[in-house]
Amino acid sequence: MPNNANTNGVLEEALERLHASGPEIYEWRLTNHAPMVVEALATHGRSASVHRWLDAYEERLDDFPDRVSPVTDANWRVALGDTRRGADWIGYFLRAFEERPWRDVLAEWWPRLLPGMYGGSTHPVIRVGHAVRVITESGENAPRLTELAHGLGYWAARHRQIPGVVPLSGAPDADGALEAVPAIRDSQGGFTExxxxxxxxxxxxAYVTDPDEARRRLTELVTAATHRYATHGHGNATMLVHAATAPNAVLRTLPALPRALWVPSLHAAWTATAAVTSMYAPPEPSPYTPATGTTAEEVFERALAHGDEHVIKFADTAVDVGDERALTAALRAVELSEPLSY
Known part of the structure; x- marks a missing residue:
């Protein structure tokens, strides 16, 4: 279904509008999802809807944050994870892309950023995945490279790790492993708590060492997490979307990375998906009712009509998976989520 001939300039116009805004909506401590959504709309042949959707969403956005002090190759370790330094980090990556090919910059920074995938509720890696997809599938240009710099800069500023996780017995497949994830003991509070x-x-x-096996397992993980939403999404309609969209962002980035980075990418994606599952798992699953006969085209159109940013991005991932259960899960997100009025 995706239409990769999105070079008509609409996406670029939208990204240029958005790059005057910050990566977060500070009043509510929420992520700016618009760059990810407009990429998904353009990729799925909905360029005509990009500016109309953005007009409705734009009132939420904040100005680009103030700079503190330049991030450099000498001081980046001190700046990593400093949420005040978003503008500084974006500036660092913009300069890096002027000096070096973007794939070289990405390959250098990907292993540095992977351990902090949880920062910003996994949104930074998702934003990076959208930017990499459009560049690798439709070509690079200035607004798309700027978008990748914004995504990487946001990730570096929001970099956050979770140390000391005790390993439990797993399962042979991703479905079983997700089923084995224990819920946290106290389900109160926000993402950080x-x-x-x-x-x-x-x-x-943990025991995968072959890059091709890592890619296969990552695909399996995206499928399993998408499927699981159909019966478990009511645990938190918004946050459980990320159990699927975060590993899919990693999967979309693999073709742009050296093969040596595929295995650690799988490990990080699994931990992030499992953590989100643990944090928002409902006490019991809901019944599964398949959306028989519904096409991917119809599902994405339903998501666009609904308008919620998480619904659109989840439908984007569900269409990647492409089977009946994934499309059913996307429609479940439509049912559970508050629509955007536009």
Whole structure:
């Protein structure tokens, strides 16, 4: 279904509008999802809807943040994870792309950023995945490279790790491993408070060493997490979307990375998906009712009509998976989520 001939300039116009805004909506401490959504709309042949959707969403956005002090090759370790330094980090990556090919910069920074995938509720890696997809599938240009710099800069500023996780017995497949994830003991509080309670996760991908096997397993993980939403999304309609969209962002980035980075990418993606599952798992699953006969085209159109940013991005991932259960999961997100009025 995706239409990769999105070079008509609409995406570029939208990205240029958005790059005057910050990566977060500070009043509510929420992520700016617009760059990810407009990329998904353009990639799925909905360029005509990009500016109309953005007009409705734009009132939420904040100005680009103030700079503090330049990030350099000498001081980046001190700046990593400093949430005040978002503009500084974006500036660092913009300069890096002027000096070196973007794939070289990405290959250098990907292993540095992977351990902090949890920062910003996994949104930074998702933003990077959208930017890499459009560049690798439709070509690079200035607005797309700027978008990748914004995504990487946001990730570096929001870099956050979870140390000391006890490994539990796993399962042979991703479905079983997700089923084995224990829920956190206290389900109150936001993402940061819940993440601090994640201290036990099943082992699933730890023994993979072959890059091709890592890619296969990552695909399996995206499928399993997308499917699971159909019966478990009510645990938190918004946050459980990320159990699927975060590993899919990693999967989309693999073709742009050296093969040596595929295995650690799988390990990080599994831990992030398992952590989100642990944090928001409902006490019981809901019944599964398949959306028989519904096409991917219809599902994405339903998501666009609904308008919620998480619904659109989840439908984007569900269409990647492409089977009936994935499309059913996307429609479940439509049912569970508050629509955007536009």
């Amino acid at each position: 819940r993440l601090a309670q994640v201290d036990r996760l099943p082992v699933w991908s």
